[in-house]
Amino acid sequence: MTSRRDFLKTATAVGAAALATPALSRAETLARRAAPNEPAAMDPATKELLLEALDAAKLGGAEFADARIGRYRNNFVITREQQIVNVVDTDSLGVGVRVLVSGTWGFGASRDLTKAGVVAATKEALAIARANALPAADRVRLAPATPTPDGRYVTPHTIDPFTVPIEQKADLLIRANAEAMKVAGVKFVNSNMFFVKEEKNYANTDGTFTTQTVIRSWLPFAATAVAPDFSDFQTRTNVIQPMARGYEYLVAARPVEHARQWGEEAAAKLKAKAVEVGRYDLVLHPSHLWLTIHESIAHPTELDRAMGYEANYAGTSFLAPPREKLGTFRYGPAIMNIQGDRSQEGGCSTIGWDDDGVKPDEFLIIKNGIVNDYQTTREQAPMLDWWYTKQKRPVRSHGCSHSDSWNDVQFQRMPNVSLLPGEKDLGWDDLIAATDRGIAIVGDGSFSIDQQRYNAQFGGQLFYEIKGGRIVGQLKDVAYQMRTPDFWNSMDMIGGRKSYEMGASFFDGKGQPGQVNAVSHGCVPSRFRNVNVINTGRKA
């Protein structure tokens, strides 16, 4: 699921062309730092503390342990209309130690980064593992992983957002807001910038040491148009996708140049025709489809859900048990290939090594429409050993272990899960031209799905009526309801490589205590046949 505590959701196409040549102002050029992508070696004092934790864990009887020291920073610039609302910098630093004692996990965390503090957190983890001692049959077994003695990774970026002066960020937002406010009917604009910088250091008793810096950038923007008689209001939002890139990404998205269009789209929604309920062919833009993929493919193929580990919160999966689904379950048509990876540049889940110390690989979750794999960690890969053996593949983790902070225990989280392009060189316009009666949807809106990922309902940002291969007008109050396998099996056309785009969420929620994960989903425009569309408009 995507978390309720999300700030403002965001999406939509920032064209790939716009990203290629960031148009930097002089001030922004000055803000560049020399070679920010040169990964440095792990800081010796940090390494010493990590070793302190591992030694204490071994001394306390752990057969495996890992320790993470991380610094997690956020920067927010929040505006509305022509004013600043707030500027916020957060900074959290601490250690999390995970131990495995007689096959039972324990975890302790503290912001006390002294030797005594790190040892205390380790002792807490050991005490918890002993209190929870599992019967022999239930004990955790870890898949082997090749140790990485000196792993270094930095998110590819040009400008570290944490080096850009605040007034420069505010200026970009205020100018974008002003452009949207020029549109008749647009009364309100909320926009902000949200940056993440995570400096993560990891060590485990297998001999892996990694130091990684992750940077993510996002510009949530919402323009609201209000009818003069207060009878209606409409918002256009989710216009720029979050990405694992630097400040240059938001500049290249050209919010000032696009804001008037976003405002016009909000105002046009006031005049759009209410949709007639019924069945339609849907042509879904990548700025919309990424979220449908997230909810109806990426979540049900998490192995912990399929094994019942999330039953009490996020839920289980209709794609279970794995023994009855792998290699046999038809998720969609043969043109459907779904890849898991943590390597796509700009992907919010992209990383060098996961929080088990594993280098993630690229793997096909759905191959030619058939279920081929699940998302795994070192603890989970052995649960599918029968399948990997049959496939003559090694029993190894796909590198999907993640914790959202030093103070939460790592567990299975989503890699980037993407719909791969089709072989034909088709794009958005080709799909519309091929559709006789349908609705084209741009941008993500309301979303909800059940705990096994069968029944979902999705809204959107912009809805266009298609008749005879042409867009004939704008619609509002559109949502579609679907049953996951039926929906994906109704997909009959997909775009080619040139139409591939990524959408993302900063706030994928899962686990107890709840953790958030940032993740991207690449996809191409796709057409779905005969989908049930409802009208969500009511009278107050």
Add this chain to the structure above:
Amino acid sequence: MSAPRSLFGSSSPISSGDMMSRSEAQAFLERIVKLSRADTIAANLNGGYTGNIRFAANRITTAGGVSNSQLVVQSGYGPKHAVVTTSDFSPAGVERAVRQSEAIAKLAPDDPENMPLLPPQQYGDVNAWFDATATLDPVERAAAARTAIDAAKAAGDLAAAGFIIAGTNYNAIASNTGMYAYFPSTNANYQLTVRTNDGTGSGWAGADHPDWRQIDFKAVSDRAIQKARASRNPVAIEPGRYTVILEPQAVGDLVQLLAFALDARSADEGRSAFSKQGGGTKIGEKIVDSKVTLFSDPGDAQLLGQPWTPEGLPLGREVWIENGVLKQLQYSRFWAQKKNARPNGGLGSVKMVGGDATTEQMIASTPRGILVTRLWYLREVDPRTVLYTGLTRDGTFLIENGRITRSVKNLRFNESPLFMLNNLEMVGRSERVAGTESGGNVVFPTLKVRDFNFTSLSDAV
């Protein structure tokens, strides 16, 4: 790593569990306030210790103990302000946070809605601290988890998945205007899902209280097991409008969401369900059934919330809806000043006044309806009507001729809490609920409601 050197000292300055007493927090915050070179400074300090244990498929999966605190500093120069937070409480660390907030504030554009910091305030006294929760150890948490695991294992055909979290928390604020507030609290929360091994049944139950001794682990386990067994082999029914009996958890899931819609400013601006066509708001109008009274009150024995806002504004009893009439909307300090209204905090803790109908009476009086245990994945569909979608989950049952006859498949709804509270037939006893998606202190009764709008069926169990 770019971490400050000052952190890597040799001795540990952090107290066990990362709690600070009232006097410790006050001394610490006074030191922060004195460091300030800005026109204004407001500092917040919060933290504590939480222990948790998680289990699934009848085995303990993960468990942890976390100590953490953070300092939040807001510096201001006239209408300019900025916030910096840090977990580094060393002298150098806190000085850096103060200086950084000053530096950013100076660069920040003016905030024309900036409000002056509050002078010292009087706060109500709420006791939400219970030693039984504060002194828990991992062995006690494991024993509590095993009440459900052992029962499910013994049954042979059930799988238990649950989560227990309990701990201590403190929250303190101070400013250069002399304001100081401190609130210590404990909390214990238990949520349990029991599924039948044939995959056709699922039952949920939960409990939440600041006092660990008030959590009846056996009762929660019994209720989830009963619901799991009773919900096996659900049948499909036609989606449509049904009379529903919503248990307190399900009512809380949906009605708590009104908190996001009751903002006065949005209503005045014409972008809220509480904006009136032609201008103005619906304050003073009857908006729901006269059996509905909704209020916030940190001192209420079932709520026990923090009696002040993050800005230090005292929170008392605030009635939002009384006998169906919208009494007030939420006013921020800025908007209250602009509209000549009283700032009134928010709906952080919320309670609906209960009635005396029993669930048995509600069922007995229903010729055909559906009993709902809880709701799931609620998302706003249309802010103009506070219309939400979501699904039933973990215990949905058909009522025929005054009796529960069978379990039914889960259903998706598209419904507004405002519409629902207009179709109210009976009100039961109010209970503190444990599992709303937004969390917080939430107390709601069982409700019987007609014409609840289910729009599709789900195969999910």
